Amino acid sequence: xxxxxxxxxxxxxxxxxxxxxxxxxxxxxxxxxxxxxxxxxxxxxxxxxxxxxxxxxxxxxxxxxxxxxxxxxxxxxxxxxxxxxxxxxxxxxxxxxxxxxxxxxxxxxxxxxxxxxxxxxxxxxxxxxxxxxxxxxxxxxxxxxxxxxxxxxxxxxxxxxxxxxxxxxxxxxxxxxxxxxx
Numbered sequence: 001x002x003x004x005x006x007x008x009x010x011x012x013x014x015x016x017x018x019x020x021x022x023x024x025x026x027x028x029x030x031x032x033x034x035x036x037x038x039x040x041x042x043x044x045x046x047x048x049x050x051x052x053x054x055x056x057x058x059x060x061x062x063x064x065x066x067x068x069x070x071x072x073x074x075x076x077x078x079x080x081x082x083x084x085x086x087x088x089x090x091x092x093x094x095x096x097x098x099x100x101x102x103x104x105x106x107x108x109x110x111x112x113x114x115x116x117x118x119x120x121x122x123x124x125x126x127x128x129x130x131x132x133x134x135x136x137x138x139x140x141x142x143x144x145x146x147x148x149x150x151x152x153x154x155x156x157x158x159x160x161x162x163x164x165x166x167x168x169x170x171x172x173x174x175x176x177x178x179x180x181x182x
Contacts, residue, residue, distance in 0.1 A: 001038045002034075002035045002038055003035070003038050003039045003042050003177075003178055004032075004035050004036065004038075004039045004053040004054070004178070005053070005054075005178040005179055005180045005181075006039065006043065006048075006052050006053060006098050006099060006177065006178065006179050006180065007051070007052055007053065007054055007099055007179070007180050008099050008100070008101065008168050008169070008171070008179050008180065009099060009100050009148070009150075009165050009168040009169050010165075010168070010169030010170075011099075011180060013051045013054060013056065014051060014052065014099055014143070014146065014148065015146045016051065016056065016146050017144070017145055017146045018049075018050060018051050018055075018056050018057055018058045018059075018144045018146075019056050019057060019058065020057075020058050020080050021057050021058055021059060021079050021080055021118070021122075023122060025057065026079075026120065026122060029055075029057065029059065030120060032050075032053075032055060033059065033061065033077055033120065035053075036048050036050070036053060036059075036061050037061060037063075037075070039053060039177075039178075040061060040063060040098075041063075042177055042178075043098050043177035044177075045098045046062065046063060046064050046066070046067065046136050047060060047061065047062045047063075047064075047136045047137075047139060047140040048060065048061050048098065048140070049140045049143035049144055050144075051143055051144065051146075052098060052099050052143060054180070058079065058080045058081065058144050059077065059078070059079050059080075059144075060077075060078050060081070060140035060141070060143065060144060061075065061076065061077050061078070061140075062075065062076050062078070062133075062136050062137060062140060063075035063076075064132060064133050064136055067132060069132075070132060070133060073133060077119060077120055078115070078117035078118075078137075078140075079117055079118040079119065079120070079122070080117060080118050081115055081116070081117035081137075081141055081144070082115065082116050082117070083113050083114070083115050083137075083138070083141055084114045084115060084116055084126070085112075085113065085114040086110035086112070086113050086138075087110045087111050087112035087113070087130075088110075089110070089111040089112070090108050090109060090110055090111060091108070091109065091111045091131070091135075092106050092107070092108045093106065093107065093109070093132070093135055094106055094107075095107045095135070095139060095149045096149075097139070097148065097149055098177070099143075099148070100148065100149070100150060100165075100168055101168060101173050101175040101177075101179070102164065102168070102173050102174075102175065103150070103161055103164050103165070103168065105149065105150065105153045105157050105161060106153075106154075106157070107135075107149050107152045107153065108152070109134070109135055109138050109139075109152075110134065110138070111130055111131065111134065112128065112129070112130040112134055113128070113129055113130075113134045113137055113138060114126065114127070114128045115127060115128075115129070115137055115141070150165065170182070
């Protein structure tokens, strides 16, 4: 088992759009993806994007199976994902993020998404997800675009979290998983 420190608010890689994974990249990325799973589980998260662990590649992992009602959804690796359809119907839900430890906020997102991606064999797949599963996918997809959930907060909420963001950036938060150094 190998755990990777998680980049947190203020780390430049979180604001950069990630690069695509090519066929020549995949073999060397498989061990990193395994390490991402270890990191996700140690941190008790449900999703993790490659740039959150310092890799400029379009990959994220999702495991919502520990969440009540989602036990039957298998953990998934999405490489070079692209959201094809987002529903007009939106839902508001509380979100958190391993790169924004201790911070939570209500975010409005589409209730349903259809996404295409490649698996670790670079086979193309397409799935539909709704409710919480769709939210996690959209959250991780946003990471690959350089977007954090705090960017989606209402203006009033953004002002309320300003001090928290500064504490996170300065590593002045207590958490039980590894984060990058200043």
